Amino acid sequence: xxxxxxxxxxxxxxxxxxxxxxxxxxxxxxxxxxxxxxxxxxxxxxxxxxxxxxxxxxxxxxxxxxxxxxxxxxxxxxxxxxxxxxxxxxxxxxxxxxxxxxxxxxxxxxxxxxxxxxxxxxxxxxxxxxxxxxxxxxxxxxxxxxxxxxxxxxxxxxxxxxxxxxxxxxxxxxxxxxxxxxxxxxxxxxxxxxxxxxxxxxxxxxxxxxxxxxxxxxxxxxxxxxxxxxxxxxxxxxxxxxxxxxxxxxxxxxxxxxxxxxxxxxxxxxxxxxxxxxxxxxxxxxxxxxxxxxxxxxxxxxxxxxxxxxxxxxxxxxxxxxxxxxxxxxxxxxxxxxxxxxx
Amino acid sequence: xxxxxxxxxxxxxxxxxxxxxxxxxxxxxxxxxxxxxxxxxxxxxxxxxxxxxxxxxxxxxxxxxxxxxxxxxxxxxxxxxxxxxxxxxxxxxxxxxxxxxxxxxxxxxxxxxxxxxxxxxxxxxxxxxxxxxxxxxxxxxxxxxxxxxxxxxxxxxxxxxxxxxxxxxxxxxxxxxxxxxxxxxxxxxxxxxxxxxxxxxxxxxxxxxxxxxxxxxxxxxxxxxxxxxxxxxxxxxxxxxxxxxxxxxxxxxxxxxxxxxxxxxxxxxxxxxxxxxxxxxxxxxxxxxxxxxxxxxxxxxxxxxxxxxxxxxxxxxxxxxxxxxxxxxxxxxxxxxxxxxxx
DNA sequence: TACAACTGTGCAACCGATTGTGCAGGAAAG
DNA sequence: CTTTCCTGCACAATCGGTTGCACAGTTGTA
Numbered sequence: 001x002x003x004x005x006x007x008x009x010x011x012x013x014x015x016x017x018x019x020x021x022x023x024x025x026x027x028x029x030x031x032x033x034x035x036x037x038x039x040x041x042x043x044x045x046x047x048x049x050x051x052x053x054x055x056x057x058x059x060x061x062x063x064x065x066x067x068x069x070x071x072x073x074x075x076x077x078x079x080x081x082x083x084x085x086x087x088x089x090x091x092x093x094x095x096x097x098x099x100x101x102x103x104x105x106x107x108x109x110x111x112x113x114x115x116x117x118x119x120x121x122x123x124x125x126x127x128x129x130x131x132x133x134x135x136x137x138x139x140x141x142x143x144x145x146x147x148x149x150x151x152x153x154x155x156x157x158x159x160x161x162x163x164x165x166x167x168x169x170x171x172x173x174x175x176x177x178x179x180x181x182x183x184x185x186x187x188x189x190x191x192x193x194x195x196x197x198x199x200x201x202x203x204x205x206x207x208x209x210x211x212x213x214x215x216x217x218x219x220x221x222x223x224x225x226x227x228x229x230x231x232x233x234x235x236x237x238x239x240x241x242x243x244x245x246x247x248x249x250x251x252x253x254x255x256x257x258x259x260x261x262x263x264x265x266x267x268x269x270x271x272x273x274x275x276x277x278x279x280x281x282x283x284x285x286x287x288x289x290x291x292x293x294x295x296x297x298x299x300x301x302x303x304x305x306x307x308x309x310x311x312x313x314x315x316x317x318x319x320x321x322x323x324x325x326x327x328x329x330x331x332x333x334x335x336x337x338x339x340x341x342x343x
Numbered sequence: 344x345x346x347x348x349x350x351x352x353x354x355x356x357x358x359x360x361x362x363x364x365x366x367x368x369x370x371x372x373x374x375x376x377x378x379x380x381x382x383x384x385x386x387x388x389x390x391x392x393x394x395x396x397x398x399x400x401x402x403x404x405x406x407x408x409x410x411x412x413x414x415x416x417x418x419x420x421x422x423x424x425x426x427x428x429x430x431x432x433x434x435x436x437x438x439x440x441x442x443x444x445x446x447x448x449x450x451x452x453x454x455x456x457x458x459x460x461x462x463x464x465x466x467x468x469x470x471x472x473x474x475x476x477x478x479x480x481x482x483x484x485x486x487x488x489x490x491x492x493x494x495x496x497x498x499x500x501x502x503x504x505x506x507x508x509x510x511x512x513x514x515x516x517x518x519x520x521x522x523x524x525x526x527x528x529x530x531x532x533x534x535x536x537x538x539x540x541x542x543x544x545x546x547x548x549x550x551x552x553x554x555x556x557x558x559x560x561x562x563x564x565x566x567x568x569x570x571x572x573x574x575x576x577x578x579x580x581x582x583x584x585x586x587x588x589x590x591x592x593x594x595x596x597x598x599x600x601x602x603x604x605x606x607x608x609x610x611x612x613x614x615x616x617x618x619x620x621x622x623x624x625x626x627x628x629x630x631x632x633x634x635x636x637x638x639x640x641x642x643x644x645x646x647x648x649x650x651x652x653x654x655x656x657x658x659x660x661x662x663x664x665x666x667x668x669x670x671x672x673x674x675x676x677x678x679x680x681x682x683x684x685x686x
Numbered sequence: 687t688a689c690a691a692c693t694g695t696g697c698a699a700c701c702g703a704t705t706g707t708g709c710a711g712g713a714a715a716g
Numbered sequence: 717c718t719t720t721c722c723t724g725c726a727c728a729a730t731c732g733g734t735t736g737c738a739c740a741g742t743t744g745t746a
Binding site: 062087094099104121122 | 446
Binding site: 028 | 693694695
């Protein structure tokens with residue numbers, strides 16, 4: 001690899017000089033402007049190709065105030081869910097010739113604010129974000145709207161109306177799963193939920209309650225515990241459930257990570273997993289197939305599709321914006337229906 | 344979130360007008376240029392703060408030909424190894440106020456070329472890359488050097504000399520691991536290696552051979568099989584090893600994913616895992632702790648640290664470059680010593 | 687034949703910053 | 717008292733494109 005610090009890429013100015021035309025003519029020719037004569041256009045495009053001309057995105061970004069970069073903020077990429085989601089985001093972005101500025105919030109509100117701010121300063125064309133667990137206000141997102149940069153939320157979406165969003169309806173999914181267990185003859189179905197502050201927890205809880213009520217049964221809140229997703233907290237929740245005089249027959253965990261911690265502990269205390277107590281979960285992550293007891297039933301939340309849809313929604317919003325369609329104040333919402341996966 | 348399309352962020356021009364000074368004075372005042380009077384400087388900085396002035400990175404990028412963006416290309420983020428690495432990269436980038444343009448090659452050379460090219464067009468200040476399995480030529484990287492954009496490779500590094508790199512010495516790690524088993528009294532140690540085309544495979548193989556030779560033993564190539572990392576290929580390799588009349592006592596897998604597939608199959612064919620045959624691996628990924636039989640021994644390759652070091656190396660290179668230090672044609676290499684982790 | 691409309695191209699402003707140069711006025715040096 | 721130097725600021729070019737406008741020449745229309 002030889003260095004050549006003095007090398008600088010060809011510009012329209014050079015092309016203009018070589019062909020004795022003005023830079024504006026070159027610019028228009030390269031953009032196929034109709035007012036440029038066919039012959040001139042061809043000579044210019046020919047030379048541009050020959051020189052390996054590439055438009056300077058920096059210059060265009062600067063002039064047009066467009067960067068062709070979408071900011072993507074996820075809680076943490078180490079969770080399979082999000083690493084699948086980012087694939088969908090990336091593939092859709094590639095399709096539209098956009099690139100992706102990436103950062104993680106690590107489920108920390110301050111970090112989320114910081115990275116979101118860095119992206120605004122980098123003047124991304126749009127922001128796709130899945131909120132951190134701690135995010136309870138949306139000022140940092142509002143500042144994007146103030147700068148007229150669209151925001152699309154996915155999966156972990158805010159409860160407010162005025163934002164574009166893509167999410168998976170876990171209320172419905174929960175009803176389906178709980179009902180499935182009822183139909184199989186199980187009665188005492190427990191839920192290790194997430195923190196009450198999370199919208200995702202409420203969705204599950206409401207689905208759970210409604211599924212029980214639909215059966216004309218009374219909701220027994222002793223069967224609902226919360227974990228903050230730490231191993232300790234999950235174990236504590238599980239211990240409470242196991243201590244009930246009337247033990248649960250089924251334990252549904254908030255997600256596969258909680259599930260794995262729960263199963264690991266259950267095994268330690270000699271519970272016959274999936275015999276004595278059935279363990280089910282949300283998410284359907286590939287790694288669970290390598291674990292001792294994969295969930296008997298899981299809810300597929302289609303992370304790839306969510307990411308893809310989020311980026312496509314972003315593209316639609318940007319297109320409308322470029323058409324000067326400021327009148328359209330409506331916000332898009334796309335609901336993905338989860339699927340029950342029985343192993 | 345209310346929209347305000349007519350809003351545009353404050354510029355130095357506005358500040359200049361309001362204070363009746365020239366834009367150059369404002370620019371210099373904000374950059375603490377010594378030739379600006381203390382009073383003027385303060386008035387300008389005061390007003391800038393009050394207006395919430397932020398320099399337009401687009402304009403600066405354009406003028407200075409610097410974007411403060413580092414391109415990061417990884418094979419696939421779904422592997423824990425790389426999602427840990429990207430944390431190191433991101434944290435180091437944040438420290439230096441850089442942001443990260445991210446893409447995956449999915450171990451496909453064409454994709455790698457495409458995303459690398461997109462990053463060059465976006466004029467990233469530098470490229471950090473862990474090569475795809477297929478990458479056997481480096482023309483796409485050379486084009487970076489031609490544009491005077493530094494490249495740092497990590498983990499999956501090319502064998503060529505003239506590139507900055509950070510990697511983990513698995514030759515040494517392999518010797519350590521194999522020797523450890525010898526010391527424990529095991530004799531027949533098998534290796535499910537990766538494809539011979541991969542530098543990483545050769546490192547392991549050479550370490551394996553040398554460890555055996557160091558013991559004054561003869562290398563039995565029947566004990567070495569290769570997998571292309573697909574489940575089928577891994578199973579095929581394992582079958583061959585199990586079919587040997589003189590069965591292996593230890594099976595070392597190329598990485599934890601190969602390990603998990605191998606163990607899963609071993610269990611299916613009623614092998615007493617870690618009793619009849621000990622299973623060991625490379626990588627030491629957290630998910631293995633949830634699996635049925637985590638590797639008895641693993642080689643920690645410090646992905647976070649590798650990512651972090653790669654970014655720090657990049658910063659060092661950029662700094663030297665900005666100092667006009669073109670004379671320095673040397674390439675940095677940083678070797679990380681792996682650790683044996685015994686479970 | 688005269689006037690409108692269209693075609694093909696150039697001129698110049700502009701986006702928001704940085705930076706080399708010039709120049710006035712005051713201070714220090716001779 | 718002049719010359720030199722320094723301080724503090726303004727002017728203008730520049731980065732690489734895009735785009736409104738002007739204008740000459742050609743074609744079409746009444």
